Amino acid sequence: MNSFTTNLGALWTGMPFLINGLLFSIALTLGAATGGVILGTLIACMRLSGRRLLVGFAFGYVTLFRCVPLLLVIFWFYFLMPLVIQWLTGARFPVPIGPVYSAFITFTIFEAAYYSEIIRAGIQSVARGQVEAAQALRLSQVDTYRYIILPQAIRRMLPVLLTQTIVLFQDSSLVYVLALPDFFSVASRLGQLSGETTFFYLFVALVFFLICYSLSRAVRRLGRAQP
C-alpha cells in the first residue's frame, strides 16, 4: 500500500466514475426489485390460485431458480435472451441486447422467485377468520384482497421484502462477470489502473458495508415498530 495521500489522490481522480458506478448499482437494484416484486406477486397469486396448472408452474419456477446459482443464471440469460428475442420477433439472427438489459432482466426474473415466496408467506400469514369474515360481509374476491388481505399482508412482509432487496443490492456486484460499469467493477478497474488495488477494494467494501448496515438497521427498526 502506498502512502495515504497517493491513495486519496487516486480516489479523487476516480470519484466521478465511482459515483456513476454506485448509481448504476442502485438503479439495477431498484429496477430489478420493482420488476421482481410485480412478477413475484403474480407468481405468488398463481401459487395460491388453487388451479393445478398455475400452481405447478409457480412451484416449478420457484424451485428452479432457488436451485441454481445466480452466476449461472446471469450466464444463461446473457446467452439465451438474444435467441428468445429472435424467436419472439421472427428476426433472422439472434438479437443482441447488450449486458445492461440482460442484467436487468436476469435480476428481475431471478429475484421474482425469492420475492414470490416472501409474498406468499405474507398472504398466508393473514388469519383465515379474516377471509371468512370478508366473505360473510359479501366482499368479492378482489375486494377481499384489496381491503382485507393485502393491507395486513404487506405490513407483515415489508421488512422481509426490504431485507431481500439489501441482499439483491449486494448480489448486484456479481454483474462484474459481464464487465458492467457497476460500483465494484469500476473500483476494481480504478485499482488496477492506479496500482492501488488494496486501497480501492477496501474502499468499496467499506462503502457497501456502511450502506447495507445502515439499511438493515433501519429495516430492523421498522420490523420492531409493527404491532
Add this chain to the structure above:
Amino acid sequence: MLDFSFLLEPATLGVGQSNLDLMLAGWVNTLRAFAGAMFLALAIGVPLGVIRSLPGGGWASRLVAAYVEIFRNIPLLIQLFLWFFVVPELVPERLGWWLKRELPQPEYWNLVFALGIFMSARVVELTRAGIGSLGKGQSEAATALGLGTADTYRFVLLPQALRIVMPPLTTEFANCLKASSIGLTVGYIEITQRAREISEQTFRTFEIFAVATLGYFLTIAVIVLLLQVLEHALRIPGTRMGVSQ
C-alpha cells in the same frame, strides 16, 4: 436442435478427456469447495452462536455481533477479493509472501476461507435463534439440576437447538453449494466455469448450461434428502421437532 453427443467427444482443453469428464471434474471441485466451506462455517459458527446466546451479553457477545454484521453486509464477491488480494498485503510480510507464493491451491483455499467465513455469520444467527427459541424453562431446569453453564449447553440446550435449526440449516447448505460458483472470479475451475469454457470451445451453450443446471439441481436435491434423513434419524422419540413440548 439439441445434441448432447459432444459430451462424449474428446475435449479441446483436456488431454485424453471427454467434455463430460471435464464437467465431472468441475462438479467435484464444486463439491470440494462446498464441503470445505460448510465445515469451516459450522466449526466457527456454532461456537460463536453459543457465545452470542450467553445470558448477560458482555463484550464477547458484542464482538460476535460485530463479526456477524461485517460478514453479512459486504457482498461475498468483495469478501473473496479481500481475502485473495488485500489480506496478503496487510499481514506481516513473511506471511503475505507465503499466502501469495507458497500456499498450495491458492484459489481453492481462498474460496473455502471466504465462503466459510461468510456462511459462518449465518450459522451464528441460526444457532442463536435456535437456542433462543427454547425458552428459559430449559436452562432453569438445568440449573436446578445442578448443571453448570458448559454442561447446560452441552447436554440440554445445544442438542435441542441444533435439531430445531436443521430445516433452515438445510437451506444454508444449498446456499453454500450455489455460492461456491463465485470461485470462478478468482480462477477456481468449478462446474459453472467448466460449462463456460466448454461452451466457448464447442458452441453448445444451451446443452452445456443445461447440464450444469441439472448438476446443481440434483446435487441440492441429494443434499436436502440426506439432511432430511439425518433430521429424522436424530429425532428424539416422543418429541416434536426434536424438542420436548
